[in-house]
Amino acid sequence: MRRNLILGAVLTGTFVLAALVSFVFTPYDIEALDIPNKLQPPNGAHWFGTDHFGRDILSMIMLGARTSIAVALLAVGIGMGLGIPLGLAAAARHGRALDEFIMRGNDLIFAFPSLVIAILITATFGAGAVNAIIAIGIFNVPVFARLTRGAALGLWGRDFILAARVVGKSSARISVEHILPNIANLMIVQGTIQFSLGILAEAGLSYVGLGAQPPTPSWGRMLADAQTLVSIAPHLALFPGMAIVLTVLGLNLMGDGLRDWLDPRLRVVRA
Amino acid sequence: MVRYALKRALSLVISLIVASAVIFLVVEVAPGDPASFMLGLNAQPDTLAALRAELGLDVPRLQRYFLWVGGMVQGDFGISYAYRSPVAQMIAERMWVSLPLALYALGLSTAIAFPAGIYAASRRGTLGDTVVMGATQLGVAVPNFWFAMICVLIFAINLRWFSAGGFPGWEKGFWGGVKALTLPAIALALPQGAILARVMRSSLLDMLGEDFIRTARAKGLSRRQTLWRHALRNAMIPVLTIIGLQFSFLLAGAIIIEQVFFLPGLGRLVFQSISARDLIVVESVVMLLVFSVIVVNFAVDLAYAVVDPRLRART
């Protein structure tokens, strides 16, 4: 399954590269409106065409990549940074008050999809990329917490943990020294999956206006703008959509490839 | 079984209470003074005072919370500031679009996913499996609102099988309403169905590696019989979890997709209310959304007990 990993890495890498390059160069400056050239289909001068303000779509996609990747990445960071310690703590105190508390907290957050959290935050604090990061990040926390807890619980029953307890190591120390290294692979794979989900979530939030606000470009908002014009200028909707699909696809393929590469469990295939 | 159901019901009530507290805190406590937030910086003091009185803000917070919850339980969600009409009525009208859409999509998603997942698992490693996996890999990567736009382009504008948007209302006929919701439901169902198909497949494959499957084969059951009679029911347990989780995503997705099809659902209501800073509406809609998710998950918990006898006997 190296194929998955390589293909995924290439796809993802392309968009990460585009995002990074956009800091120093884009084919056109999108701040400058160019109305006479509006709604051009893809041609030699504008590879992806122009939008209703004459802005170059390719440049907007590169800049939009920045937004999507940044938001999704930071949201994964929040999810891991809070979720993994919570999961480790819950597993270390399995069956006791802390564990129950963390599990109930997880269940509670699961009742609030990212969109709903975003609605809540935006209504009271205003829309913006930061709020999108927080909303998606909050939803990531129980995902990682639950996964970490499950994996850690499986390990706590093993004899090598017992051996560490016999020599008097504390739960915290055991969690870091013994449990964490053994669940790292699982976390990496889940990280790429949550990253891809984050890209989709960010696109959805921007589409309804709850994400990054103008003038920061974002793929979701490009799609919202394209909606009314889709019958006369389908390229407006096509390219941002494809960008989302390919980035997410790339990340998912990478996740699958990583899973197979890092944990090649030789399954005994039954008759 | 009764014990289990009661325990779950208790859990449901607690979740609702805590969720309502969280929503209340974020909406009414966090911005400081909701009244000045809603009216903006240039508000006159007497307008502010009037609004405060109307919103009941002079009452201590804890009491306000109980008044709010008490009101909701009785069906009174307050008066919308922006529209000046009872929130309960506005929500009810729109719920009749969003909720059926989410359920319709859930049904479609399940209808696509189960056969696909079972087929892929039973034909593991063959071309059929690879094709299904490839399709789901693509389906998972597609944003549902973009897919909706493409669907509109193909099916509504070019082929003219469906209208490009709008909702005639249930009073004009059940099937008319269903037709209007079909394209949106398909757009919603596809990505979620892809996820569900993958979960179904992997859950089934996990089951097929279990010892009791080997026992079944030793009894003389064919591979096919083993899959249907033994693996499937056990594989349903993790699948049910995902379905419960999916409902919350579908509800959220329904709200987003309403924008593509101009459906008069909760989506438009809540986004307009956010712009209008109508906290009362936002509060109520969010509460309702969370309530639906918690109730659906409760139903899923009960379904677990039906499928898995180990849960019935225990505490």
Next chain:
Amino acid sequence: MTLLSVQGLDVAINGAPILRGVSFDIAPGQIVALTGESGSGKSMTALATMGLLPQGAVAAGKLLLEGRDILTTPETALCALRGNAMGMVFQEPMTALNPVHSIGDQVAETLRIHGTDSRAEARRIARDMLARVGLPDDRFPLSRFPHELSGGQRQRVVIAMAIARRPRLLIADEPTTALDVTTQAQILDLLRGLVADFGMGLMMITHDLAVVAKMADRIVVMKDGAVVEQGETRQILHHMRHPYTRALLAASTHRPKLSPRITKDDPILTVTDAVRSYAEPRKTLFGPRTVRRAVDGVSLTIHNRERVGLVGESGCGKSTLTRAILGLEPLQGGTITAFGHDIANLPPALRSGLQVVFQDPYGSFNPRHKVARLIAEPYHLLPRPPDSARREADIAQALTEVGLTPGDADKYIHEFSGGQRQRIAIARALILRPDLIVFDEAVSALDVSVRAQVLDLLARISASHGLAYLFISHDLSVVRSVTDRVLVMKSGKIVEQGETRAVFSNPQHPYTRALIAAAPVLPALHQEETA
């Protein structure tokens, strides 16, 4: 016509040969034992007979069931044979049954797929079969679910499913390995009775020579996928020709040379009236919480340089007691003192005097650490851990003492076999030069020949290090061979204790007597005793 005739069976999986030229016969009413260590190919032979070889397996030769070659029979015909003309019982009863179907349905299923169309008729026969295997309808109604049964009871259900259609051949793959000694005896008796009643042939797969001696008419010894020796059981056991068979028997009856017992009144571990109880989940909505005493007033003493054994079946509380002794679980009553201090307040420096070796060679080590780091884990107990030069020397010495090389310190644990891993576990226990080591089922997961070597190692280090140990096991013959004193535990209490030789030759308590009677013994053991 002979019931089963295996002729030159070759099996390769993905190119790697697993079975080579296996040949043997089974006549109706005959019990043939396939024996050997892990990896010998016994299970694969059983799977080949059932036509259940894994994907990627290629078989050659002949496998004739009543004249019909299984290897060339198409899958649909094989489905008609499985559960009908031949049945199979597997090793792990806890996972062999579908958790969401009732036991009645699962037994009836065998009948319904092979021609019993009427549901009522199938249930009637199912009821009879379950009664026949010792699960009568009044106590075990058809509506029971597997999770409501114990391991032994589940195995009986599996047997009922396998024999429901009165097959001519029954295959049992390590059917009692996961069960207690007393349950094992009952299941073996059941199988023997069924063979006699139904006139079935039984292919019995087991690594335990004592079980073979008790059950089998003929024995087939396998090693590395080939048959090494076969013949009538009594013949083989008394006049074995092949060196491997001899080695196997020697290992099975091996008694390590123990240094003479030293009786000193110098207690290093004292347990006094220890009680460890758990609150059970409530049975009814508002009923009281029952309290279960896993350890119920246990007292024992281990003296310096003394070798003590603790035997008991699963659920007797020995694991709980072990964890309490190691300070991993609190007591609800009584005390445990080690080296003069209460276990709860034992200073780390003294704690280093008490170490442990666990059962599972595969789960005892963090797969991500190198061996050096794994062995050095107990250094955490020292107030000032030694510098790296000293550490390296200590680790090298520990590895040499257990029969490995200092170079092994740089490897990862997955590079070692089960027996080697237990040696590394012993090295880890020895690194701080403890006075007492607790061996918790430390050899139970090992093959017979490896086990013999590890027991020799144990005997050697107990002499050279002046070591005391507490050897916990369910295997009576092993405990007998390595201990000076033994305690017998049942339901949280010590029912008998005394000098090993005395307890085994003249057991006082009825439970001890039942345990000893149930444990299958190799005839050779009897010979050694009289010597």
